[in-house]
Amino acid sequence: MKKIVHLCLAFSLMAIVSCKDDKKEAVSETANEEVTTESTAQSEDKDTTIGEDMKLTITLSPKSDSNVEGKVIFSQKEGIVTMIGRFTGLSEGTHAIHLHEKADCSSPDGKSSGGHWNPTGQPHGAWGDSAGFHKGDIGNFEADAKGNGVISMNTDQWCIGCGDPTRDILGKAIIVHQGEDDLKSQPSGAAGARVSCGGIIQ
Secondary structure (H helix, E strand, C coil), rough: CHHHHHHHHHHHHHHHHHHHHHHHHHHHHHHHHHHHHHHHHHHHCCCCCCCEEEEEEEEECCCCCCCCCCEEEEEEEEEEEEEEEEEECCEEEEEEEEEEECCCCCCCCCCHHHHHCCCCCCCCCCCCCCCCCCCCCCCEEECCCCEEEEEEEEECCCCCCCCCCCCCCCCCEEEECCCCCCCCCCCCCCCCCEEEEEECCC
């Protein structure tokens, strides 16, 4: 009889321990589900269209029998892209600068880069014009008597590698023109020959 009682007590204790372990596993699984759900929600809330902070240095080479060379630095931080360009070998005066459709500078005249980058189908115009402008319509800058020119700008209308086809400048080209962009002639501002070209690639 004593052996039977002892066996019953032993089975009862094993059952209690087993129940407690089951409860611990259930609580652990619930906690894991909550962590997974929270992690997924945070991932969904993250804005992937801003793009990561980065910097690209683009080298421009002469085109159309010119001596125009340059470097353009694009940097991206917190959704703003800053562009700083420095050029040499220019004729003194005003020169247009644009982003073009393709990072292809293989042709001698630079026309392999295609037309102005215009992903939103707007008319050519001055940057920020309420009547419309291309996303590649950077504008004009001045070259001094020594042929040196500098331009800078920053905008949230561009991104570097964010994947948004209306904002992403990767895969485009930066072109310097022989003359001034009149900011009104269609489709490209009558700025003359393409005298320097650089592809915006990583």
